[in-house]
Amino acid sequence: MEQQYIRNFCIIAHIDHGKSTLADRLLESTSTIGLRDMKQQILDSLDLERERGITIKLVPVKMNYTAKDGREYVLNLIDTPGHVDFGYEVSRSLAACEGALLVVDATQGVEAQTLANAYMAVDQGLEIIPVINKIDLPSSRPDYVIREIEDVVGLDCDHVILASAKEGRGIGDILERVVEKVPAPVGDREAPLQAMIFDSVYDNYKGVICYIRVINGRIRPGQTIRFMATGGVFPVEEVGVFRPGFQPCDELAAGEVGYVVSNIKTVAEAHTGDTITDNGRPAASPLPGYRKVKPVVFCGFYPVERDEYPQLRDALEKLTLNDSSINFEPETSVALGFGFRCGFLGLLHMDVSKERLRREFGVELVATAPNVVYEVVSKDGEVIEAHRPSDFPEIGDIQEVREPVIKISLFVPTEYVGKVMKLCQDKRGTYVSMDYLAPDRVRLVYELPLAEFIIDFHDKLKSQTRGYASLDYEFIGLKAADLVRVDVLVSGEAADAFSFICHRDSAYHRGQAAVRKLKELIPSQLFEVPIQASIGKKVIVRQNVKALRKDVLAKCYGGDISRKRKLLEKQKEGKKRMKQIGRVSIPQEAFLAFLQVEEDEEK
Amino acid sequence: MKKNSSRSQKIGSSLGALSGSFSVYIHIPFCLRKCPYCSFFSVPSTPGESEKYLDLLKEEILFYRAFLGKGSEASTMYFGGGTPTMLTPDQWEDLLSFLGENIPISPSAEITVEANPESFTKRHADAWRKGRISRVSIGVQSFFDRDLLWLGRPHDASKACDAVRTAVREGFSVSADLMFGLGGQTLRSWASSVETALELGVEHISLYQLSIDEGCRWNSSPPSGRADGYSFYRWSQWYLPRKGFSQYEIASFSLPGRHSRHNTAYWRRDPVLGLGAGAWGFLGERRYRNEESLEGYASSVRTCGGSVAEIESVSGEKAAREAAVLLLRTKWGISFGDFSNRYGQAILGSIRDTLRREAPDDCFYESRDGLSLTPKGMRVANALWSLII
Numbered sequence: 002m003e004q005q006y007i008r009n010f011c012i013i014a015h016i017d018h019g020k021s022t023l024a025d026r027l028l029e030s031t032s033t034i035g036l037r038d039m040k041q042q043i044l045d046s047l048d049l050e051r052e053r054g055i056t057i058k059l060v061p062v063k064m065n066y067t068a069k070d071g072r073e074y075v076l077n078l079i080d081t082p083g084h085v086d087f088g089y090e091v092s093r094s095l096a097a098c099e100g101a102l103l104v105v106d107a108t109q110g111v112e113a114q115t116l117a118n119a120y121m122a123v124d125q126g127l128e129i130i131p132v133i134n135k136i137d138l139p140s141s142r143p144d145y146v147i148r149e150i151e152d153v154v155g156l157d158c159d160h161v162i163l164a165s166a167k168e169g170r171g172i173g174d175i176l177e178r179v180v181e182k183v184p185a186p187v188g189d190r191e192a193p194l195q196a197m198i199f200d201s202v203y204d205n206y207k208g209v210i211c212y213i214r215v216i217n218g219r220i221r222p223g224q225t226i227r228f229m230a231t232g233g234v235f236p237v238e239e240v241g242v243f244r245p246g247f248q249p250c251d252e253l254a255a256g257e258v259g260y261v262v263s264n265i266k267t268v269a270e271a272h273t274g275d276t277i278t279d280n281g282r283p284a285a286s287p288l289p290g291y292r293k294v295k296p297v298v299f300c301g302f303y304p305v306e307r308d309e310y311p312q313l314r315d316a317l318e319k320l321t322l323n324d325s326s327i328n329f330e331p332e333t334s335v336a337l338g339f340g341f342r343c344g345f346l347g348l349l350h351m352d353v354s355k356e357r358l359r360r361e362f363g364v365e366l367v368a369t370a371p372n373v374v375y376e377v378v379s380k381d382g383e384v385i386e387a388h389r390p391s392d393f394p395e396i397g398d399i400q401e402v403r404e405p406v407i408k409i410s411l412f413v414p415t416e417y418v419g420k421v422m423k424l425c426q427d428k429r430g431t432y433v434s435m436d437y438l439a440p441d442r443v444r445l446v447y448e449l450p451l452a453e454f455i456i457d458f459h460d461k462l463k464s465q466t467r468g469y470a471s472l473d474y475e476f477i478g479l480k481a482a483d484l485v486r487v488d489v490l491v492s493g494e495a496a497d498a499f500s501f502i503c504h505r506d507s508a509y510h511r512g513q514a515a516v517r518k519l520k521e522l523i524p525s526q527l528f529e530v531p532i533q534a535s536i537g538k539k540v541i542v543r544q545n546v547k548a549l550r551k552d553v554l555a556k557c558y559g560g561d562i563s564r565k566r567k568l569l570e571k572q573k574e575g576k577k578r579m580k581q582i583g584r585v586s587i588p589q590e591a592f593l594a595f596l597q598v599e600e601d602e603e604k
Numbered sequence: 605m606k607k608n609s610s611r612s613q614k615i616g617s618s619l620g621a622l623s624g625s626f627s628v629y630i631h632i633p634f635c636l637r638k639c640p641y642c643s644f645f646s647v648p649s650t651p652g653e654s655e656k657y658l659d660l661l662k663e664e665i666l667f668y669r670a671f672l673g674k675g676s677e678a679s680t681m682y683f684g685g686g687t688p689t690m691l692t693p694d695q696w697e698d699l700l701s702f703l704g705e706n707i708p709i710s711p712s713a714e715i716t717v718e719a720n721p722e723s724f725t726k727r728h729a730d731a732w733r734k735g736r737i738s739r740v741s742i743g744v745q746s747f748f749d750r751d752l753l754w755l756g757r758p759h760d761a762s763k764a765c766d767a768v769r770t771a772v773r774e775g776f777s778v779s780a781d782l783m784f785g786l787g788g789q790t791l792r793s794w795a796s797s798v799e800t801a802l803e804l805g806v807e808h809i810s811l812y813q814l815s816i817d818e819g820c821r822w823n824s825s826p827p828s829g830r831a832d833g834y835s836f837y838r839w840s841q842w843y844l845p846r847k848g849f850s851q852y853e854i855a856s857f858s859l860p861g862r863h864s865r866h867n868t869a870y871w872r873r874d875p876v877l878g879l880g881a882g883a884w885g886f887l888g889e890r891r892y893r894n895e896e897s898l899e900g901y902a903s904s905v906r907t908c909g910g911s912v913a914e915i916e917s918v919s920g921e922k923a924a925r926e927a928a929v930l931l932l933r934t935k936w937g938i939s940f941g942d943f944s945n946r947y948g949q950a951i952l953g954s955i956r957d958t959l960r961r962e963a964p965d966d967c968f969y970e971s972r973d974g975l976s977l978t979p980k981g982m983r984v985a986n987a988l989w990s991l992i993i
Contacts, residue, residue: 527964527987548964551834552986554815556855557933558684558870559629560884563891563916564817566926572990584962 004256009077014104015112019134023166031064062245068180077258086347093199097214100128100183107141112471113412137165188255194218194279201271203322209265221252225280229287235263269325296344301369303340316362369596376403390500393486396537403479405451417466428453490533491582512542522591525549612910618888620671625679627869631880634690643819645882646686667909677708680866681715689723693731700735714865721759721767729774740771741779747800772805779808784836787829807862871930924951929989937976
């Protein structure tokens with residue numbers, strides 16, 4: 002296909018603004034997929050995505066379309082992931098396109114993430130076609146939303162398309178507009194190969210399948226290719242296009258979108274954003290914009306049944322075959338036994354991964370509360386990466402602690418501005434700016450410690466704005482903060498599983514909450530058990546678990562004796578399985594409950 | 605049956621190896637109906653069934669008589685159930701005289717029968733006195749109708765009073781069983797039950813918290829509203845000693861010299877010959893159980909004389925630790941001399957170390973000669989035992 006008849010575009014939309022439905026309509030009206038084969042929202046192929054209504058994995062599709070000018074065009078739709086955790090992936094998807102549909106819900110207006118992605122698309126020079134969706138709804142306010150797009154996104158909305166994906170309205174206009182407005186690709190097909198990977202998946206039969214956009218040159222089976230970032234060299238076994246299933250073809254040339262199979266074993270060897278070139282005739286330089294994504298949120302995954310550790314390891318390995326942004330390494334916990342410390346791009350990424358392990362691999366697991374990685378500078382100038390509280394040096398040896406900080410944009414109806422500002426302040430946010438998007442909507446920008454964000458920011462925001470706020474964030478770097486390690490002492494002995502890092506100002510509250518929780522979780526013992534929270538040597542909170550008052554069930558004659566002995570033996574066994582801290586026995590369940598506890602100290 | 609036969613032979617020869625005294629437990633498995641919290645073996649009695657059962661019991665007695673060595677005699681005997689008062693006074697006379705003829709019983713033997721208020725009569729008392737019964741243990745549970753209804757007992761408070769009064773008047777040493785931790789029970793009503801028992805002249809009280817074990821009806825659907833037992837138990841430990849009843853065991857209080865010698869035999873791991881369906885015994889470091897169904901018991905006794913269905917050998921360290929736990933049920937506790945003679949010095953040392961290290965000081969007394977639990981120790985005995993088992 003000649004480049005002038007190719008259009009590569011994507012859809013930018015907020016969750017629930019109808020992206021998937023719109024994509025389905027486009028497929029239908031270009032007869033790319035028969036109605037009979039149509040599962041609702043075909044592009045969200047994972048069950049989980051369909052359930053949550055969000056797209057995590059990109060599934061591109063090639064459509065043939067005969068335009069009003071009588072010519073046949075190829076339209077490549079590259080879907081984008083719809084969550085803040087995947088900002089980099091979105092940027093790579095955009096880089097594979099020349100145009101984007103900006104879909105906005107006619108009843109809701111522009112949301113934070115849509116705006117962030119739209120800006121990104123503008124930055125990358127994409128042609129943006131605004132589409133107002135859901136105009137069939139009685140509460141739709143297209144005029145208002147058009148004004149918002151003009152004011153906030155800065156787009157000319159003279160030719161905005163009013164659509165209802167649900168009712169199929171405006172679909173024809175969209176296709177025409179894509180052909181008309183989105184520029185055709187302009188790569189040099191005779192230049193050395195440069196193809197950008199915008200995603201890769203693992204297939205049991207084919208190995209890793211890279212989704213690529215060919216920018217310059219050509220790629221065909223038999224060719225030997227090189228991955229410019231990782232340096233890997235592989236023979237091309239198959240190339241093809243998305244219909245939306247995999248359909249092999251002879252070659253992919255500049256301007257085209259498709260996939261390449263080349264005997265790669267793990268997705269870690271095919272990074273999103275990497276450039277594929279011809280090994281014999283390499284391009285002078287890779288395509289711009291590549292970076293290696295680094296996980297920012299960490300948590301421990303432990304099998305519920307201790308002997309299921311190997312299954313968990315296998316499942317994690319399989320999961321990372323498909324998602325190289327997850328990393329994991331073995332970890333041992335006094336309370337939970339053997340497990341893994343796993344890193345994710347964000348909270349949702351973590352949740353989804355956990356859910357996939359459960360559903361796709363049948364692994365029941367316990368996840369500890371998420372945390373971030375701190376940078377600790379010790380008095381002698383050494384910089385330590387602290388993944389867990391126990392990595393922190395003694396308080397006297399610490400010069401400075403730095404924590405990851407994000408810049409968060411919140412779109413909030415004016416009536417909730419006060420509450421959201423309070424929330425941000427409670428979460429140690431630093432005010433950056435506030436501007437009115439519309440008379441009744443405000444954009445708030447704060448800098449927020451990531452550690453505070455991942456605890457329960459989403460839930461709190463949702464409940465305090467009744468779900469009317471939307472947010473987007475980006476990672477902006479590390480900042481020094483007055484952070485301390487709070488230790489928990491059980492009967493005078495430090496129990497490191499219970500230590501945590503927090504800001505000095507909230508140490509008392511968090512310590513109080515932790516001690517109170519443990520007081521409920523630790524069963525009465527023969528002795529009174531003091532539970533203390535301390536910073537360094539200084540105790541800040543203390544409560545006692547009262548000593549056992551009564552633990553005896555009376556009668557014991559004849560046959561009771563054996564039964565009773567067995568019962569006691571069982572208790573003793575049970576106690577052996579408990580974690581001993583000094584004379585105190587703490588059951589496994591208490592650790593689980595403590596480690597899984599959502600921070601609820603303010604309630 | 606072959607296995608039953610060899611097991612019964614084994615138990616028989618253990619009995620034969622005894623030279624001194626032993627205890628006898630006889631199980632009478634009949635009940636009017638089963639209480640929802642009961643996990644003992646019992647069946648509703650039908651006429652003719654009890655007659656047949658007594659014949660089998662006699663056969664079992666004869667089987668063991670053959671093993672009895674010279675000079676060994678029964679020092680305590682206990683008829684438990686079930687409901688022993690489901691047997692008629694005539695049946696009792698018959699059974700007791702048969703026992704007297706076939707088992708040597710010490711002249712000073714303590715012989716106890718469990719009696720339930722709904723079926724105990726003065727005629728039972730007459731038959732028992734003739735048969736040398738000295739002690740009657742009455743399943744009162746409570747002197748409140750409310751509690752008794754809640755427990756599903758077939759008697760009411762006035763029947764309970766009558767039964768205790770009758771037994772006392774007929775000259776028996778009377779014990780009452782009382783239960784706490786019942787739904788809706790208050791400390792006041794519990795206190796009143798205990799006081800009533802004392803006023804009626806009992807010399808012994810067994811008090812225990814309702815426990816819902818495996819094998820009872822309530823196990824699958826426990827009743828709600830059960831009271832926490834602490835205050836009841838604590839109060840009893842304070843009140844009863846003031847009335848002259850000392851706590852000589854976790855669940856037992858008595859006037860001086862009126863403790864149950866039979867139960868004490870269990871806690872000292874003295875030999876017990878168990879007879880009847882579902883009965884437990886302990887002979888020669890072997891704990892055994894008889895067949896638990898009437899059919900099983902019958903066919904086994906008919907074919908081989910005994911009916912031992914299960915034997916558990918308890919020896920070595922296991923036996924020593926079991927002994928320590930049992931001895932610590934009682935106020936006499938562990939006597940260092942006796943204990944190390946029977947179970948060895950090493951294990952005793954280990955038990956003492958564990959307690960010193962892991963138990964609070966106010967939970968046990970330790971002297972040069974022995975070790976026992978304090979009242980506080982008795983309240984948390986389970987936690988202490990699980991340290992040393």
